[in-house]
Amino acid sequence: MALSAENRAVPGTTPLTVVVMGVSGVGKTTLARLLADRLDLPFAEADEFHPPANIAKMSAGTPLDDRDREPWLRAIGAWLKEHAEDGTGGVVTCSALKHGYRDILRAAAPGAFFLHLSGGHDLVEDRIAHRTGHFMPASLLDSQYATLEALGADELGAVLDVGPSPEELVEKAVALLRPVNGDLA
Template sequence: MNVAIRPMVVMGVSGSGKSVLGAALGESLGIAFIDADDLHPTSNKALMAAGIPLTDADRIPWLGVVGSTIAGGVRDGEPSVVACSALKRSYRDLLRSHVPDLVLVYIDGEADTIAHRLETREHEFMPATLLASQLATLEPPAADEAHIRVPAELTVAEAVGLVRSALQAPAPARQP
């Protein structure tokens, strides 16, 4: 299957499966996978570990680093797939200010499904108690944002297949 390789952000709330899907997509497409959690400053990790939701003031500098990292790969001819919550439109706009042709892979799932996943995993600094704040913050991608919606209930293989099929199609158009 011949697919167009574009820089991608796998987005959604904590526990939706961003890192798992991102790593699988990177492997399937033969491009680098980056977990944006690894780019958080220590201060952000400490806040989240304490169960304190991040504010925009906490997130904006981190998102700048994420955007610069993606742009650097594009500049070097090495697009990547990045797992990043990118919960608000303004956050995604900031990422697109670095990488205008960014494709969002939006993992969309029911709160109960995601809560169950969070109960069955351990994360270095993201407790399940922060799910409610993430769901309250989430602004799903709008029609004018290049994105591929992936139901959270799909298996990883099904999700990778869905994304690869969507990437075969012409680039998603932005609506005015």
């Protein structure tokens, strides 16, 4: 796959779509924004796709269930599909904790690359405790780790440990994406 200078897909190819996934507090938004900037791709934050009822539920410390997540995942999938079809590609954050959730996203954007950010519980819990302006309480972290399913052999993606700096992680992500899109600088 190759992208032109305007990040439009070359005819007959699929533009690069990336889902930066992982539990809350792992650094999805930070890395996804940096990666989108580096690759000159549109960016979207998954939290913007949650309906108010989901945000209220999580703010109250209640984990979402699959019924809550399905319309949210479909909305993110629609964003991926739109950006794949219009030729721009894009980078979006999404916890995408279960294989089935990723199936919903892949159904909308079959070529999506899942970049799973992984970090130890204590590190991520500390990050959540020190961030401001987010509705996800640290009390829900255990439920996210319990729900998390590793990327399967049938899934296009890779795992990155979040120990290094965000800038180092972007470089590692670009290197992982090169086999998917050889034109990445």
